[in-house]
Amino acid sequence: xxxxxxxxxxxxxxxxNSNLIxxxxxxxxxxxxxxxxxxxxxxxxxxxxxxxxxxxxxxxTPDGYSVSEYLYQNWNGTAWENDSKYSxxxxxxxxxxxxxxxxxxxxxxxxxxxxxxxxxxxxLRTERLYRTWDGAMWVNxxxxxxxxxxxxLxxxxxxxxxxxxxxxxxxxxxxxxxxxNKVTVYTSYNxxxxxxVNSTxxxxxxxxxxxxxxxxxxxxxGTAWxxxxxxVIAYTLNNDFDNxxxxxxxxxxxxxxxxxxxxxxxxxxRTERLYRTWDGAMWVNxxxxxxxxxxxxLxxxxxxxxxxxxxxxxxxxxxxxxxxxNKVTVYTSYNxxxxxxVNSTxxxxxxxxxxxxxxxxxxxxxGTAWxxxGRYSNxxxxxxxRTVQLYQTWNGTxxxxxxxxxxxxxxxxxxxxxYQTWVSSDWQNNALTTNxxxxxxxLINGTNQTWNGTAWxxxxxxxxxxxxxxxxxDNYNSLTDFKLFNNYPNPFNPSTIIKYSxxxxxxxxxxxYDVLGKEVSEIISGIRDAGVYEENxxx
Numbered sequence: 389x390x391x392x393x394x395x396x397x398x399x400x401x402x403x404x405n406s407n408l409i410x411x412x413x414x415x416x417x418x419x420x421x422x423x424x425x426x427x428x429x430x431x432x433x434x435x436x437x438x439x440x441x442x443x444x445x446x447x448x449t450p451d452g453y454s455v456s457e458y459l460y461q462n463w464n465g466t467a468w469e470n471d472s473k474y475s476x477x478x479x480x481x482x483x484x485x486x487x488x489x490x491x492x493x494x495x496x497x498x499x500x501x502x503x504x505x506x507x508x509x510x511x512l513r514t515e516r517l518y519r520t521w522d523g524a525m526w527v528n529x530x531x532x533x534x535x536x537x538x539x540x541l542x543x544x545x546x547x548x549x550x551x552x553x554x555x556x557x558x559x560x561x562x563x564x565x566x567x568x569n570k571v572t573v574y575t576s577y578n579x580x581x582x583x584x585v586n587s588t589x590x591x592x593x594x595x596x597x598x599x600x601x602x603x604x605x606x607x608x609x610g611t612a613w614x615x616x617x618x619x620v621i622a623y624t625l626n627n628d629f630d631n632x633x634x635x636x637x638x639x640x641x642x643x644x645x646x647x648x649x650x651x652x653x654x655x656x657x658r659t660e661r662l663y664r665t666w667d668g669a670m671w672v673n674x675x676x677x678x679x680x681x682x683x684x685x686l687x688x689x690x691x692x693x694x695x696x697x698x699x700x701x702x703x704x705x706x707x708x709x710x711x712x713x714n715k716v717t718v719y720t721s722y723n724x725x726x727x728x729x730v731n732s733t734x735x736x737x738x739x740x741x742x743x744x745x746x747x748x749x750x751x752x753x754x755g756t757a758w759x760x761x762g763r764y765s766n767x768x769x770x771x772x773x774r775t776v777q778l779y780q781t782w783n784g785t786x787x788x789x790x791x792x793x794x795x796x797x798x799x800x801x802x803x804x805x806x807y808q809t810w811v812s813s814d815w816q817n818n819a820l821t822t823n824x825x826x827x828x829x830x831l832i833n834g835t836n837q838t839w840n841g842t843a844w845x846x847x848x849x850x851x852x853x854x855x856x857x858x859x860x861x862d863n864y865n866s867l868t869d870f871k872l873f874n875n876y877p878n879p880f881n882p883s884t885i886i887k888y889s890x891x892x893x894x895x896x897x898x899x900x901y902d903v904l905g906k907e908v909s910e911i912i913s914g915i916r917d918a919g920v921y922e923e924n925x926x927x
Contacts, residue, residue: 453830454478457853463846473497481511482857502526512536531555541565560584570594589613599623618642626656647671657681676700686710705729715739734758744768763787773797789815801825820844830854886911889920900925 456478460471470492477485487503499521506515514534519526528550535544547559557579564573572592577584586608593602604618615637622630631649635642644666651660659679664671673695680689689707693700702724709718717737722729731753738747749763760782767776775795780787789810796804804822808815817839824833835849872888888898898912911923 452857453828453854454482454857455852456855457851459851459853461849461851463848468846468849470497472500478855478857479507479511481507483507483511483513499526501529508536510536510540512540528555537565539565539569541569557584566594568594568598570598570600586613595623597623597627599627615642617645624650624652626652628652628656628658644671653681655681655685657685673700682710684710684714686714702729711739713739713743715743715745731758740768742768742772744772744774760787762790769797771797771800773800773802791818798825801829817844826854828854884925886923886925887920888923898923 454476456476458474460473461468462471463469472492473490475486475488475490479485484503484505486505489500489502490497491500492498501518501520504515504517504519505513506517508514512534516532516534518529518531520529521527530550531548533546533548534542537543542563543565544560544562546557546561548555549558550556559579560577562573562575562577563571566572570592574590574592576587576589578587579585588608589606591602591604591606592600595601599621601621601623602618603621605616606613607616608614617634617636619632619634621632624630629648629650631647633644634646635644637643646666647664649660649662649664650658651662653659657679661677661679663674663676665674666672675695676693678691678693679687682688687708688710689705691702691706692704694703695701704724705722707718707720707722708716711717715737719735719737721732721734723732724730733753734751736747736749736751737745740746745766746768747763747765750761751758752761753759762779762781765776765778765780766774769775773795775797776792778792779790781790782788791807791809792815794804794806794808795802802823804820806817807819809818810816819839820837822833822835822837823831824835826832830852832852832854833849834852836847837844838847839845872886886898900909900911909925911925
């Protein structure tokens with residue numbers, strides 16, 4: 389089962405993709421085309437587990453405060469006008485009770501929609517009700533009903549629609565667990581108007597280390613469960629993937645389709661990943677990744693190869709050089725020309741004494757030498773806050789200014805972010821965001837302005853109201869579904885915290901897109917246990 393959430397930010401579209409079918413503790417399959425080089429510093433902050441904050445199943449900030457209202461306003465040329473408002477109340481455990489969305493009609497607030505949550509004595513959500521406003525009263529829309537087993541694990545949830553008179557069942561999902569609280573059977577049902585009808589089923593088998601070794605998908609044919617496809621997985625003694633096989637059901641037998649095999653060195657670093665397909669009689673080589681590491685067990689090189697039917701042919705190669713602080717200083721990519729490796733692209737990194745990257749230069753190979761393309765340079769204050777980020781392009785003989793961001797702070801709180809572009813021989817103002825905080829360092833006002841040529845002109849702002857949350861319960865089991873919360877702060881400059889909930893051990897992929905649908909950054913791609921998480925995204 390895939391769950392996809394998309395949430396619009398002023399600059400970004402965020403996709404939250406979680407796969408319920410892999411309840412284990414390591415990422416499952418990453419296909420060859422998904423293999424990526426490490427993120428560049430300006431694209432996303434270097435991966436650091438400290439940036440992933442595991443908090444309780446409540447909607448609150450690390451300080452114990454929670455947003456109770458978001459007020460969106462637009463500038464009409466002379467004054468701020470209300471646009472929309474989102475109000476949130478909480479129960480005594482700090483869990484969301486009611487979420488109310490309203491729209492401003494020019495004179496008063498008009499109700500738009502609301503979510504109402506009901507919990508049992510263990511603060512496990514038992515109902516989520518969605519309603520819309522028809523101009524006079526709240527009208528039922530959809531409803532989720534949740535049930536739990538004696539271990540407070542989600543055992544069933546039902547989706548219902550309102551037909552104008554009564555609630556009609558739509559879909560139902562059930563979970564069965566083993567003694568280790570691992571899902572063994574996941575079943576979905578559809579309502580036919582009278583009874584629940586089986587739809588799909590996933591069967592899980594685990595080894596003694598709770599690694600799932602067999603994952604079987606089945607469909608209901610009207611009278612019985614029929615196999616569809618399955619994954620057969622084997623592990624090393626270190627509980628890493630040794631190999632896994634994808635098979636489909638032909639009506640009588642399981643038929644091999646694809647297979648991944650992995651090899652590791654004595655330090656448990658992966659040294660090879662081999663992908664093969666089944667030709668009906670034997671496994672046929674397809675693609676291969678070869679990995680090398682330095683003495684600090686840092687990836688120093690990996691090579692991609694294709695099988696031509698007889699031998700392995702080189703395709704691409706990537707190398708990494710590190711400084712004494714284990715920071716990448718040179719990243720180089722190469723293409724195979726049939727005889728030798730040919731330089732392709734290169735990125736050079738420079739850091740200050742605090743390991744902040746101060747210069748990042750892109751270069752392309754012109755056949756004889758490296759030619760500059762573009763570069764980012766950063767400056768920082770004494771708190772390691774980035775104060776200026778400058779982007780320049782190479783004109784053939786020197787660097788030309790292109791654009792820059794200028795930041796101001798109060799301690800570590802970002803007060804302003806100024807975006808400027810280089811025009812002729814001077815910096816031209818473009819956009820400005822100003823943040824205001826209360827005495828608890830909570831954002832209460834985020835205002836956006838644009839430059840009209842002579843002065844700053846207001847455009848939009850968001851006003852935040854906060855409440856202090858008491859009685860916070862750290863019971864993760866009260867999570868009943870995947871949810872992507874509003875990011876904080878929003879608007880943000882340049883970083884924001886993205887919070888999401890995971891109801892059970894699942895594969896999660898969290899991706900940021902720009903307004904054109906182009907992927908900006910992959911923030912997460914891996915397994916998360918049940919709970920609420922916070923990820924720090926730096927634009």
